[in-house]
Amino acid sequence: xxxxxxxxxxxxxxxxxxxxxxxxxxxxxxxxxxxxxxxxxxxxxxxxxxxxxxxxxxxxxxxxxxxxxxxxxxxxxxxxxxxxxxxxxxxxxxxxxxxxxxxxxxxxxxxxxxxxxxxxxxxxxxxxxxxxxxxxxxxxxxxxxxxxxxxxxxxxxxxxxxxxxxxxxxxxxxxxxxxxxxxxxxxxxxxxxxxxxxxxxxxxxxxxxxxxxxxxxxxxxxxxxxxxxxxxxxxxxxxxxxxxxxxxxxxxxxxxxxxxxxxxxxxxxxxxxxxxxxxxxxxxxxxxxxxxxxxxxxxxxxxxxxxxxxxxxxxxxxxxxxxxxxxxxxxxxxxxxxxxxxxxxxxxxxxxxxxxxxxxxxxxxxxxxxxxxxxxxxxxxxxxxxxxxxxxxxxxxxxxxxxxxxxxxxxxxxxxxxxxxxxxxxxxxxxxxxxxxxxxxxxxxxxxxxxxxxxxxxxxxxxxxxxxxxxxxxxxxxxxxxxxx
Numbered sequence: 001x002x003x004x005x006x007x008x009x010x011x012x013x014x015x016x017x018x019x020x021x022x023x024x025x026x027x028x029x030x031x032x033x034x035x036x037x038x039x040x041x042x043x044x045x046x047x048x049x050x051x052x053x054x055x056x057x058x059x060x061x062x063x064x065x066x067x068x069x070x071x072x073x074x075x076x077x078x079x080x081x082x083x084x085x086x087x088x089x090x091x092x093x094x095x096x097x098x099x100x101x102x103x104x105x106x107x108x109x110x111x112x113x114x115x116x117x118x119x120x121x122x123x124x125x126x127x128x129x130x131x132x133x134x135x136x137x138x139x140x141x142x143x144x145x146x147x148x149x150x151x152x153x154x155x156x157x158x159x160x161x162x163x164x165x166x167x168x169x170x171x172x173x174x175x176x177x178x179x180x181x182x183x184x185x186x187x188x189x190x191x192x193x194x195x196x197x198x199x200x201x202x203x204x205x206x207x208x209x210x211x212x213x214x215x216x217x218x219x220x221x222x223x224x225x226x227x228x229x230x231x232x233x234x235x236x237x238x239x240x241x242x243x244x245x246x247x248x249x250x251x252x253x254x255x256x257x258x259x260x261x262x263x264x265x266x267x268x269x270x271x272x273x274x275x276x277x278x279x280x281x282x283x284x285x286x287x288x289x290x291x292x293x294x295x296x297x298x299x300x301x302x303x304x305x306x307x308x309x310x311x312x313x314x315x316x317x318x319x320x321x322x323x324x325x326x327x328x329x330x331x332x333x334x335x336x337x338x339x340x341x342x343x344x345x346x347x348x349x350x351x352x353x354x355x356x357x358x359x360x361x362x363x364x365x366x367x368x369x370x371x372x373x374x375x376x377x378x379x380x381x382x383x384x385x386x387x388x389x390x391x392x393x394x395x396x397x398x399x400x401x402x403x404x405x406x407x408x409x410x411x412x413x414x415x416x417x418x419x420x421x422x423x424x425x426x427x428x429x430x431x432x433x434x435x436x437x438x439x440x441x442x443x444x445x446x447x448x449x450x451x452x453x454x455x456x457x458x459x460x461x462x463x464x465x466x467x468x469x470x471x472x473x474x475x476x477x478x479x480x481x482x483x484x485x
Contacts, residue, residue, distance in 0.1 A: 227361050227409035228476030230438075233424070233461065236445040237471040240284055243267075246301060246351055246450040247464045251280075253359055253457040254307040263305045264289070264469075265298065268351040268450070269315055272297050276325070283469075294323055295330055299341065301451040301464060302356030306364060306384060313355040316342050320357070320366065320387050334387035336380070338370040345369030345399040349418040349450055354399075357382075360407040361456045367412065369399035377402065379412055379430060395428050395435060402426075404452035406461060408476070415442060418449045445470065 243266040250263050262283040264275040276290040277283035296314045303312040309324045309331060318339040322332040340354050345368065347353040356367045364382045366389075369375050373394045381390040395412075403415035403422060414426040422444040428435040442449075444465065451464035454474070461472040 228478040230408055230411070230413055230424070230427070230440065230474060231477045232475035233440055233442050234473040234475075236443045236463070236465065237473075238445070238468055239280075239471055240469045241467060242469065243464075243467055245448060245466055247467075248301040248303050248451040248453075248462075249283075249464065249469050250303070250305050250453060250462050251455060251458065252305045252308065253455050255457075263310065265301075265303055268301050268353070269299055270297050274310065292325060292328065294321075296321065300346075300351060300353035300355065302353060302358070302367075304357045304359050304364070304453065306359050311357045311364065313341070313357070315352070318355065318368075320355070320382075322384075322387060332385065332387050336366060336368060336389075338372055339366075339368040339378075340370065340375075340399075345375050347405075347418065348400060348403050349448070351450060353450075356405065358405075358407045358453050359456065360409060360454055362407075362410050365407050365412075367405055367407075375399055377405075377412070377414070377428075379407075379428065381430075391430075393428065393430050393433060397426055397428070397435075404449055406452050406454040408454050408456075408474070413438075415449070415452070418444075419447050420444065422449065442472070 243264075246268045247264070247266045249265070251260065252263075255261065260279045262277040262280055264277065264283070265271070265273075272294040274292045274294060276292060277288070282288055294310075294312070298312040299315040299317075300313060303310060305311075308326060309322050311320060311322050313319070314321055314333075318336045318341045320334050320336055321330055323329070324331045336355060341352075343350060343352055343354065345354050347356075354368060358365050358367065362381070364384045366380045366382055368378055368380075370378055375398055377395045377397045377399050378392060379395065380392040382388070383390055397414060403418035405412055405414045407413075410430045412428045412430070413424045414428075415422055416425045422442045424440040424442055425437055426435065427438050446466035446468045448466040449463055450466075451462070453462050454460075455462060459474060459476070461474060463470040463472065
């Protein structure tokens with residue numbers, strides 16, 4: 001703004017100076033400086049006779065005056081000398097001066113136009129600069145916020161990774177342990193080969209003892225390898241689209257090898273029929289199934305098939321029922337004392353989901369809430385034959401705030417919701433009676449999860465997502481305690 005305003009000031013000042021100069025100089029150049037000649041002849045005092053120029057050679061002069069018989073004034077005048085050269089020079093000067101004035105006028109007009117154009121440009125630039133200044137401030141503020149967020153995220157990630165350093169050190173020791181197992185197996189294989197060639201040349205009892213010892217150690221190692229801390233969940237794998245918005249489906253984690261039957265239960269109440277598909281392939285590609293009718297309708301979507309039987313919550317009660325598919329009869333039923341039911345302490349999505357039965361590497365579990373624990377989650381380990389509670393853990397997490405939950409290796413994992421952006425954010429470890437907050441993304445592909453259970457044999461999560469049967473692979477971080485082997 002300062003440069004164009006300065007230009008405007010200069011232009012206005014210049015125009016004022018030119019106008020003043022013209023008013024003072026132009027009359028003298030064209031001979032317009034005059035004086036009055038007064039006379040008292042003829043009885044007319046103070047009467048103006050004429051305008052005479054300053055130079056008498058260039059004007060008409062009164063030579064004599066008298067009155068005639070009729071009283072009229074008769075004057076004798078002398079005409080000015082015809083000095084045309086002088087007047088030509090003045091005319092020429094006047095013409096040149098007028099041309100200069102016209103040129104200056106045009107220059108002033110051009111300068112004024114340029115100044116106005118510059119003024120408009122600067123005003124426009126000023127608006128743009130103000131806009132840019134605002135944007136720069138926003139960018140600067142956003143940059144600071146982004147840096148703070150990134151710093152916070154990096155700090156959180158470092159805090160998450162720091163405990164893994166000793167675990168990696170243990171992995172080095174575990175690798176040496178596995179190598180030792182491998183060497184012992186090779187030695188035993190060589191000894192057995194020699195024993196076949198030379199019967200009696202080797203102490204059979206000692207060899208058998210070594211084989212049994214190695215087998216036990218390998219079993220213990222494999223059992224520990226089966227468990228670990230949840231560190232990741234894959235994207236959703238859609239298996240089938242069928243049924244209503246709510247339901248459950250599963251396979252038996254203790255089924256014999258080759259038994260890949262799929263169990264399917266549509267809805268969350270007032271239904272008794274369980275579909276049995278011969279295999280996962282049949283479930284995906286056909287509607288060929290066998291229907292089993294339960295003696296009571298189930299409640300919620302927390303059913304589980306375990307070792308040939310289905311465990312479910314009887315509708316409008318806290319009764320747990322074990323139904324044997326082979327005999328088509330109830331083999332055991334047991335009340336879950338103090339457990340809420342009939343939408344008292346349900347998951348966030350509702351659906352009579354007060355009692356959730358689940359299975360992991362350690363066995364059968366029930367997750368529910370009680371008045372005694374102020375509606376917070378209670379975890380109970382159940383005996384699969386008697387349904388008696390073997391041990392319970394009380395948590396500080398409200399049952400109604402949980403979207404869904406599942407057990408892996410004795411740890412209960414809880415999601416923050418059932419719709420929209422979903423993640424696993426709470427974990428309760430029954431082996432240490434401690435909890436922690438975590439952040440593991442769970443892709444909610446179809447926007448409404450009403451069932452989420454872990455299968456330890458498949459090492460996968462089974463989910464019912466808005467009429468879609470979905471699988472998630474999980475990543476577990478394994479820790480082998482070599483001193484316990």
